[in-house]
Amino acid sequence: MKHLWLTAKLDIVESLRARWFLIYSIVFGGIVAMLFAFGLTESRVLGFIGLSRLLVTYIQLAMAILPIFVLITTVRSVAGDREAGVFEYLLSLPVGLAAWFWGKIIGRYVTIFLPVFVAMLGAALWALVQGVEVPWGMFAYYTALLAAMGWCFLGIGMLISTLARSTDVAQGSAFMVWLTMLLFLDLILLGVMIQGRVSPELAVTLALANPLQVFRTAALAMFDPQLIVLGPSAYVILDLFGAAGYKVYALIYPVAVGTLAAAVGFFTFRKSDLP
Numbered sequence: 484m485k486h487l488w489l490t491a492k493l494d495i496v497e498s499l500r501a502r503w504f505l506i507y508s509i510v511f512g513g514i515v516a517m518l519f520a521f522g523l524t525e526s527r528v529l530g531f532i533g534l535s536r537l538l539v540t541y542i543q544l545a546m547a548i549l550p551i552f553v554l555i556t557t558v559r560s561v562a563g564d565r566e567a568g569v570f571e572y573l574l575s576l577p578v579g580l581a582a583w584f585w586g587k588i589i590g591r592y593v594t595i596f597l598p599v600f601v602a603m604l605g606a607a608l609w610a611l612v613q614g615v616e617v618p619w620g621m622f623a624y625y626t627a628l629l630a631a632m633g634w635c636f637l638g639i640g641m642l643i644s645t646l647a648r649s650t651d652v653a654q655g656s657a658f659m660v661w662l663t664m665l666l667f668l669d670l671i672l673l674g675v676m677i678q679g680r681v682s683p684e685l686a687v688t689l690a691l692a693n694p695l696q697v698f699r700t701a702a703l704a705m706f707d708p709q710l711i712v713l714g715p716s717a718y719v720i721l722d723l724f725g726a727a728g729y730k731v732y733a734l735i736y737p738v739a740v741g742t743l744a745a746a747v748g749f750f751t752f753r754k755s756d757l758p
Contacts, residue, residue, distance in 0.1 A: 490586025498594035508598040554657035557640030562653040638741030642748035701733030
């Protein structure tokens with residue numbers, strides 16, 4: 484256990500010094516600053532005003548940006564260390580493979596979630612200073628959603644990293660996974676539905692196997708509990724889960740996917756030829 488936390492601490496320190504972490508922090512901090520600068524807290528859209536409107540916009544932007552940042556920065560963990568010959572030294576140290584692997588995950592999770600949370604917390608604190616009402620319930624749920632999505636794509640990134648033999652292959656694979664979840668799966672399902680090969684109910688069920696789609700729908704449910712904007716698909720979702728049940732599912736499912744991917748990645752890593 485001691486080696487696990489030492490590995491996590493080392494990864495956090497290395498990440499905080501890395502250039503990618505600075506860019507990553509600037510992006511999410513800049514998004515919040517930009518939304519405030521454009522007076523988004525003073526506008527009214529779909530009945531949302533104040534910080535609620537800012538959080539709705541922030542979560543939609545984070546949905547596209549966070550996964551690719553997490554994947555690209557994570558896939559270098561194992562593949563990059565393999566190329567750098569780190570494992571040759573690791574095998575000579577009293578550090579178990581499990582402690583190193585899961586320590587890496589814990590450390591990386593802290594560094595990828597910290598800027599996102601600090602940006603949201605900064606927005607809430609600034610709103611309090613400006614006398615703007617803070618919707619703490621929405622703030623807490625959106626924070627939990629981002630935490631769940633971060634863990635999900637962290638696990639997927641670690642799995643890709645253990646399977647790839649080089650950082651170039653790992654980064655290319657990460658980009659394709661992100662693009663597939665963000666766009667291609669929806670287009671494929673839409674095409675299949677138009678051709679009448681599957682029922683709308685089955686198509687919606689398959690779509691909800693995509694963690695990014697689950698996250699997107701949960702974000703919509705915060706300002707549209709009946710999911711009217713989704714049309715007939717809303718009936719399938721609400722019949723399967725109910726409004727409250729889907730919010731719980733949107734938190735549990737991505738965490739389960741990330742944990743499973745990380746576990747498969749660990750067993751692959753343990754059985755692989757490390758050097």
